Structures are given as structure tokens and as C-alpha cells.
Amino acid sequence: MNIGIFTDTYFPQISGVATSIETLKEALEDQGHNVFIFTTTDPHVEKGRVDANVFRFSSVPFISFTDRRIAYRGFFEATKVAREVKLDIVHTQTEFALGMIGKYVAHQLKIPAIHTYHTMYEDYLHYVLNGHLLRPYHVKQFTKVFLKNMDGAIAPSERVDELLKRYRVDIPIKVIPTGVDVKNMNKKVNRDIRQELGIAADAPVILTLSRIAGEKKIDRILNVMPEIVEEFPNVCLVISGDGPDVKVLQDQVERLTLENNVIFTGDVNHDDVGAFYKMANLFVSASDTETQGLTYIEALAAGTKCVVYDTDYTENVFDDSDFGQVFTTPSEMRDKIIFYLNNKQTIIPKDKLKTKLDQISAKKFGQEVYQFYQEVIDNYQENFKEDSND
Numbered sequence: 001m002n003i004g005i006f007t008d009t010y011f012p013q014i015s016g017v018a019t020s021i022e023t024l025k026e027a028l029e030d031q032g033h034n035v036f037i038f039t040t041t042d043p044h045v046e047k048g049r050v051d052a053n054v055f056r057f058s059s060v061p062f063i064s065f066t067d068r069r070i071a072y073r074g075f076f077e078a079t080k081v082a083r084e085v086k087l088d089i090v091h092t093q094t095e096f097a098l099g100m101i102g103k104y105v106a107h108q109l110k111i112p113a114i115h116t117y118h119t120m121y122e123d124y125l126h127y128v129l130n131g132h133l134l135r136p137y138h139v140k141q142f143t144k145v146f147l148k149n150m151d152g153a154i155a156p157s158e159r160v161d162e163l164l165k166r167y168r169v170d171i172p173i174k175v176i177p178t179g180v181d182v183k184n185m186n187k188k189v190n191r192d193i194r195q196e197l198g199i200a201a202d203a204p205v206i207l208t209l210s211r212i213a214g215e216k217k218i219d220r221i222l223n224v225m226p227e228i229v230e231e232f233p234n235v236c237l238v239i240s241g242d243g244p245d246v247k248v249l250q251d252q253v254e255r256l257t258l259e260n261n262v263i264f265t266g267d268v269n270h271d272d273v274g275a276f277y278k279m280a281n282l283f284v285s286a287s288d289t290e291t292q293g294l295t296y297i298e299a300l301a302a303g304t305k306c307v308v309y310d311t312d313y314t315e316n317v318f319d320d321s322d323f324g325q326v327f328t329t330p331s332e333m334r335d336k337i338i339f340y341l342n343n344k345q346t347i348i349p350k351d352k353l354k355t356k357l358d359q360i361s362a363k364k365f366g367q368e369v370y371q372f373y374q375e376v377i378d379n380y381q382e383n384f385k386e387d388s389n390d
Helices: 016-030 075-085 097-109 121-127 136-147 158-166 182-186 193-197 218-231 246-255 270-279 294-301 330-343 350-359 362-389
Strands: 002-006 034-040 054-057 059-062 065-071 089-092 113-116 152-155 173-175 205-209 236-240 262-266 282-285 306-309 324-327
Touching: 002 016, 002 075, 002 097, 016 034, 016 294, 016 362, 034 065, 034 075, 034 097, 054 075, 054 097, 065 097, 075 097, 089 097, 089 362, 097 113, 113 362, 136 158, 152 158, 152 362, 158 173, 182 270, 182 294, 193 270, 205 218, 205 270, 218 236, 218 246, 218 330, 246 262, 270 294, 282 294, 282 330, 294 306, 294 350, 306 330, 324 330
Parallel strands: 002 034, 002 089, 034 054, 089 113, 113 152, 152 173, 205 236, 205 282, 236 262, 282 306, 306 324
Antiparallel strands: 059 065
């Protein structure tokens, strides 16, 4: 099958969406399919560099998310490329420029188009004129208009599925949790991350890894750190990632006098992510806006236990305390972090971990997405026949 993935966000940009797309691409290619990425130009890509099956279209930084890009041209060029590679299906991963281009291409080639709904935009309205311009109603209308005439949608979690149903989206929706490349999380890396960061080998390490922005609620982790430091004076919180709130959090660290217990690493190359998870005793996320919990399953794939905010997605992942626990209040988060650091049994039993990883593997992810592609293509062809007969 020839599959076209249309996305405004792709490597070298670092995000959950970019990682999800790369994981899907590799899983589908392992099945023998051809995957073509239609995405934006990026200033971090060397001029003249050509990546196989990756087509980039002129773009500019996106309003309020300047580390993200949005294409401003490409409708006809993308259509030409899609014809040449004989796409069988279009899979959009954005509701913006490349998403619109993907819909246009599918219409021109008379092939089906599906969409993965990654972002709960109602949680991000504060980024646009401090929330004074857009309201949840606008998000609902925008989403319905974009998904109109699409042939199917993938929801990474039940939470997204419920949202789309609340928006009264009436196309077929399939819940398919994003998988993780287990091999990549466990490949050998000739680096000692702790040594590089100046962390003692016996120090308890808490890791949080994400875009450094308000919706990730990293400030809540910092707020409970003084109490954790009281019990574990040499504990270290490693904050990995970049984003608009780095300075805000650094100021908070100074106010709480946590300079000796908190390290900011900046962005982590995707190839090194597994090594960061492995050097930690515990992965912690206070974000209540996750739609697919990719960092949770990456941490588990690396064999690291987690303490994460409770969502409908987490109940199927953290169904055993050997994998981690969930919380809803800062005090619960603090108590569960202290519980695991006191316990010191941070190694997940191998048999349990293998069973869990089989459930959340990239291989299973790719298989489920392909099955949905096939269902959508079959329905599209059936409907096309009916329309032709009419």
C-alpha cells in the first residue's frame, strides 16, 4: 500500500506528534508498505538535504507556537507528487495547512482520507491572545468543518473519542493508542547520562520529559520538590525539553531554593531519549492534557516506572503498581513519588514488562492502523461503486 502522511510537525522538530508519526511510518514500512511524508520546511534541516520519501513545502513559524511550522503553499505540487507515487490513501495529522493540502490531494486523486486527532485544542486556547479570541465553541465548529467529508478518524485515546462524539463528528472513529518503538528505547547508547549531568550514581533521579509549557504542569512537580528533598537530600529532578516556560520554571527553582536538586537539560535528541529514561529511577508527569501519553509508554518501554496524572488513557496502562501509579492531586503525586523512592524497587519484573510492551508496541500500532486503512478503503470503494451506479 502507498500511504501519504500529511503533517505540519515532523523531525527534526521534537514533539509527541512527530514521534508518533515516525513510529507509525517505521511500523508500516516494516509491514512492507510505502510511506511518504508531506511536511514543512525546517530551518534545522541542512540546505539541500534530501530524505527518502519526505517532501517538504515552504513554511513559516506558526503563530503563538514559533517552534512549530505551517506551510503556506503546496496544493498543486503535493498533488503532482501524490499522483507520481500513486497514493492509495491520505492520512492527515494536522488540521492546518498540510491537513488542508492532504484533503485536497485526496479529493483530486479520488482516494480516501483519514485523520488522527492529536490535540485537545480547548486546553490551548490561552495561547491565542490570552484566551480572549477563541472559545471552545470555535474549536468544535473548526473541528467539524475539517473532518467533514473525511472517510475516518483515529482517536489516540478514549478521551479523544468522547470529545469527537461530543462535537457530533459523524464519520467512522477508531480508537488506536499510539505505540512505541521498544527497540529504540532499549538500544545501547555509549553515553553515561548521569555522569554528563553531574549526578551521583547513587542519587535518586526523577525525570520529566516534554515540551516546557504551562499545560504540562511542571510547576506542580517543582512545588512538591521541597518536601521530597527533606526525605531525600540528594534527589535530583531532571527536566528535559524546551519551550516557552523554561525561564518561568527556572525562576520558580530559584524561589524554592532548589538549584542543587533540579537540572534543565534542554531538548533531547530522539535517539537519546531511551538513555534518559533508563538513567532515571522514576518518570513523573503532572500534565492533565495528554491525549496519548506517549512519554509514559516510552518510559515503560525503557523499563522505568511512572507516576502520572490520572486520565482515561492511564487506566489501561498503569493497571499494576509494578508499572507505576496515577494521581489527581499534588499531595497524591508527592506521596507516590516518595513511596517509590523509599521502596527502591524500581525495576519492573521482566515477564510483566514483556506482556505490557506487547500491548503498546509499535508493531501492534502499525497493524491496527493498517487494518483501519483497509476498512476505510473498502468502504470508500463500495460507496464509489454505488455512486457510479446511481
